[in-house]
Amino acid sequence: MSTMLRRWLVGEPLPTAAAGEQKLPKYLALPVFASDALSSTAYGPEEVLLALAAAGALALGYSVGIVIAISVLIAIVTFSYRQTVYAYPSGGGSYIVAKDNLGVLPGLFAASALLIDYVLTVAVSIAAGVAAILSAYPALLEARVGICLAVLALVVMANLRGVRESGLAFALPTYLFIASFTVMIVVGAVRAFAGLPPVVHPAPLHPEGPLAAVSIFLILRAFASGCSSMTGLETVSNGVPVFRPPESRNAAITMVTIGGTLIFLIMGLTLLARHFGVNPDLTLRETVASRVAEAVAGRSWIYYAVQWTTMLVLVIAANSAFAGFPRLAAVLGGDGFAPRQLRNLGDRLVFANGILLLGILAGVLLVIFRGETTRLIPLYAVGVFLSFTLSQAGMVRRWFRLRTRGWQVAAVVNGIGAITTGLVLVVIVVAKFIHGAWAVVVLIPLLVLAFRKVHAHYDALSRQLTLAGYTPRRVLRHQALVLVGGVHRGVVEALIYARAIDPDCEAVFVEIDPAETPALRTKWAEWGQGVPLTVVPSPWRSLTGPLIQYIATVRQERGLDMVTVVIPEFATTRWWHRLLHNQSGLVLKWRLMFQRNVVVTNVRYWVK
Secondary structure, three states, X not given: OHHHHHHHHHOOOOOHHHHHHHOEOHHHHHHHHHHHHHHHHHOHHHHHHHHHHHHOHHHHHHHHHHHHHHHHHHHHHHHHHXXXXXXXXXXXXXXXXXXHHHOHHHHHHHHHHHHHHHHHHHHHXXXXXXXXXXXXXXXXXXXXXXXXXHHHHHHHXXXXXXXXXXXXXXXXXXHHHHHXXXXXXXXXXXXXXXXXXXXXXXXXXXXXXXOOOOOHHHHHHHHHHHHHHHOOOOHHHHOHHHEXXXXXXXXXXXXXXXXXXXXXXXXXXXXXXHHOOXXXXXXXXXXXXXXXXXXXXXOOHHHHHHHXXXXXXXXXXXXXXXXXXXXXXXXXXXXXXXXHHHHOOOOOOOOHHHHHHHHHHHHHHHHHOOOOHHHHHHHOOXXXXXXXXXXXXXXXXXXXXXXXXXXXXXXXXXXXXXXXXXXXXXXXXXXXXXHOHHHHHHHHHHHHHHHHHHHHHHHHHHHHHOOOOOOOOOOOOEEEEEEOOOOOHHHHHHHHHHHHHOOOOEEEEEEOOHHHHHHHHHHHHXXXXXXXEEEEEOOOOOOHHHHHHHHHHHHHHHOOOEEEEEEEXXXXXXXXXXXXXXXXXXXXXXXXXXXXXXXXXXXXXXXX
16 A cells, blocks of 8 residues: 555656666756746845844845846856866765865865754745745734644645656746746836836835844845745755756856846845835735836736646745755765765665755754744855855866866955855844854864764774674674564474574464463473473563563573574454554564674464
C-alpha cells in the first residue's frame, strides 16, 4: 500500500541512464531558478516602505533612491556571478568557490549561510504567497498557518517528482506573474504620463504611530530590508549541471535575464507606488502590490491577475531553494561535512533526502513565526550576503592565482562585487541585529561547528576502517545462542538453522515464571534437536537484563570473539495480528544492537 501511494504521489522510478533527459532548456530553467528572485518583488519594495513609514508618509519619498541603489547592487552581483558560472561549470556555488580559493573554513561559512538562507527562502516565499491571497480574501486570515503548511506540502511533492516535472509545473505561473506585473506597470505608466488620477485612491498611513526622525540609520535599515529582493540570485551558480549543454553559457544567459527582469519589476512597482501615493498597510492585512494594482486598475481583472499570479510565484519561489538546498547538501555530504545520506538520488533522480529535510525545516519556521512574512524578513538576507561576499572574494583570489586571459578585468568585476556585498552585509547586520538578525549571526558559526564535528567523525571512522597495517584474525572463536520462550515449530526451525552455523550451539531460556520451566524441559527433551538448554533465572522478571549478562559471561568464560543470538519469530499475515502478540523479539534486537561483538539473527516462521 505504501509503495502504491508513493508511486501515485512521486511517480515511477527513473533509471540512472535517464539523467541526461532531466536537464533543462533555458525556458524551463528560468522559472525553476528565477522564481525566488522575481517573487521578492512582492515583498522587497514593501519592506523598504514599511521601514520608512516609521518616520511618516513624507519619508516614503526616499524609497525610490533606495530601490535604485538596490538595483545597482543587483546588476553588480549578477555580472559577478556570471563569471562564477563560467569558472565553475560543475556547480556548487559559493561553497565550492570559497573552499577552493579561501580555504575550508570560509567555504563552510558560505555553505552554512546559504543553507540557512534557503530554509528562510521557502518559509518567506510561502508566507508571502499566502499573504497575497489573504489580501484579497481576508476572511481566511485565521487559517494562515494551515494554508502555509498545505502549500509547502504541495511544493515538496512537486519537487520529489523530479527537476523536469517541477520545471514544467512552475513555468506557467512564473511567466504569468511576469506578464501580469508588466501589464500593471505599463498601464500604470500610461495613466501617470496621461496625468490620470488613481482608480482607487490610496488609504492613508494607518495606524499612525510615534514618528521617528529620518536618519541615516533609518535609511540604512530600509535599504537592508529591501535587499531581501536579492535573495535567489546565486541559485543558478549552484545548479549549472541542470542546464542543457552548453551548460555554463545557458546558465549565464539565464542569470542575466533574471537580474534584468528583477530590476524592471522592483523599479516599476516602487515608482508606481510613489506616483500614486500608495502607503504600506502597517496592520499587514494588505500588501503594497495589492494597493498599487488597485490604484492602477481598481478591482478589475488586472488586480486579481496580479494577486493570484503573485501568490503562485511566491509559492513556487520556494522551488528555487528546493533546486539549491539539496544540491549544496549533497556536495557537503560528498565532502564529509554533512550526512552521506544527503548524496543519495531518489527514485526520480533528485536528492530526495535533501528535499524532505528542507521541507521539514521550513515547516517548523512557518509554525514558529505563524506564517507572518514581516516576522521572518529580519532573519533574511544576512546569510545570502555573507555567501555573496565570500564567493566574490574567492573569485578574486582565483583570478590572481590562475592569471588566465582577461583576468584583470574579471578580478575587478568580482572585486567590486565582493566589496559592495561586504559593505551591504555590515549594513544588514547592524540595521537588523536587534530585530532578529542576531539569530542568524549566532546560528551560522554553530552550523559550521556541526559540519566540522561530522567531518571529524567520518575522518575517525575512515582511519579505523582502513586496511593499511591491518592483520585479519586467522580463527574466529564463535558460538550461537538460540533464545527460546517456549517450544513450537518456529523454535525447532531456528534450532535447525543454528546448528547449521554452529554445531555446538546452545539454547537459552530466560525464566520469568519458574512454574513453566518443568513443562518446557519435558518438551525440550523430545523436540530440542539435541541442543543443550540453559535456564537463566530472572527474579525481577526482566528478559533483556539477564540475557545480556549471560552473553557477557559466556564470552568471557569461553574466550569467544563473537556470539550470534538467534531469535525465533513467527510472522503473521495481517498487520492487526501483530497487535495481539508481544514484541519481545523487537525489544531484544534493539538492546542487543548496541552490544559489542554480538550478532542478532531472526529466523521467521511464516504462519498461514
